[in-house]
Amino acid sequence: MRLVLLGPPGAGKGTQAKLLVEHYGIPQLSTGDMLREAVAAETPVGLKAKAVMSTGNLVSDEIVNAIVSDRIDKPDCANGFILDGFPRTLQQADALAAMLEEKGIGLDCVVELAVNDDQLVERVSGRFTCASCGEGYHDVFKKPKVADTCDRCGGHEFKRRADDNAETMRNRLQAYYKETSPLIGYYYAKGLLKRVDGMGEIGVVHEAVRAILDSE
Ligand code: ADP
Ligand code: ADP
Ligand code: ZN
Numbered sequence: 001m002r003l004v005l006l007g008p009p010g011a012g013k014g015t016q017a018k019l020l021v022e023h024y025g026i027p028q029l030s031t032g033d034m035l036r037e038a039v040a041a042e043t044p045v046g047l048k049a050k051a052v053m054s055t056g057n058l059v060s061d062e063i064v065n066a067i068v069s070d071r072i073d074k075p076d077c078a079n080g081f082i083l084d085g086f087p088r089t090l091q092q093a094d095a096l097a098a099m100l101e102e103k104g105i106g107l108d109c110v111v112e113l114a115v116n117d118d119q120l121v122e123r124v125s126g127r128f129t130c131a132s133c134g135e136g137y138h139d140v141f142k143k144p145k146v147a148d149t150c151d152r153c154g155g156h157e158f159k160r161r162a163d164d165n166a167e168t169m170r171n172r173l174q175a176y177y178k179e180t181s182p183l184i185g186y187y188y189a190k191g192l193l194k195r196v197d198g199m200g201e202i203g204v205v206h207e208a209v210r211a212i213l214d215s216e
Contacts, residue, residue: 001080001109002107004083005085007198010120016205026082032085056175069095107192108192108216109194111209112187123141126139127160130150142202194212196209
């Protein structure tokens with residue numbers, strides 16, 4: 001299964017992607033995670049992306065397309081993948097279509113997670129992740145079961161993203177509405193778009209996504 005999760009920052013793409021990874025055994029391809037890794041490792045791509053990401057603007061299509069193109073050639077993507085945070089512009093969507101066509105494959109489904117802006121700001125401002133395994137948490141909506149201990153790996157170190165602040169979030173939302181939301185129409189026209197109400201609890205949203213994917 002080749003799937004795109006589409007939605008604004010904080011909609012729950014990463015959270016749902018991780019649940020789908022467990023269920024379907026295909027990898028999550030998060031361009032945000034890959035770019036943050038490049039920034040941390042101070043690679044040439046990371047050095048270019050760092051300043052852009054800290055303002056909440058989008059990294060260039062050229063850089064992101066190249067990262068994805070390399071990643072989907074890896075053997076673990078042979079049976080499918082979940083794209084989380086890519087494509088984010090019409091140019092990226094066209095580039096993805098071309099990459100897949102070259103391999104003689106296509107997308108099966110694009111799931112749009114719909115969440116209103118107030119809730120997005122609340123989700124992003126309370127977001128943190130386990131520093132060892134990357135499991136996602138929230139100060140209010142998804143606390144670790146045992147305080148300061150990761151449910152998944154037992155780690156005690158957590159991190160917060162530098163761009164998860166109110167100021168940057170405004171730019172990220174603007175970038176979403178301007179650059180990314182046109183993809184909703186783009187994929188609708190291709191007959192691939194499925195809209196899911198992302199306002200419910202994590203488990204409820206997961207069931208809704210599963211129901212769609214299992215009926216494909
Ligand atoms: P995205 O990848 O779309 O930016 P995340 O999956 O990282 O979003 O979720 C953003 C924050 O909201 C995280 O702290 C996550 O734990 C929390 N979250 C995700 N889905 C829900 C939900 N359905 N209800 C409440 N909180 C959620
Ligand atoms: P969120 O899901 O909260 O929006 P991501 O982790 O997906 O955050 O992305 C973080 C930042 O990384 C974005 O604000 C942007 O600067 C950059 N980024 C991630 N994916 C892309 C992409 N497909 N195109 C351009 N920039 C991207
Ligand atoms: Zn962990």
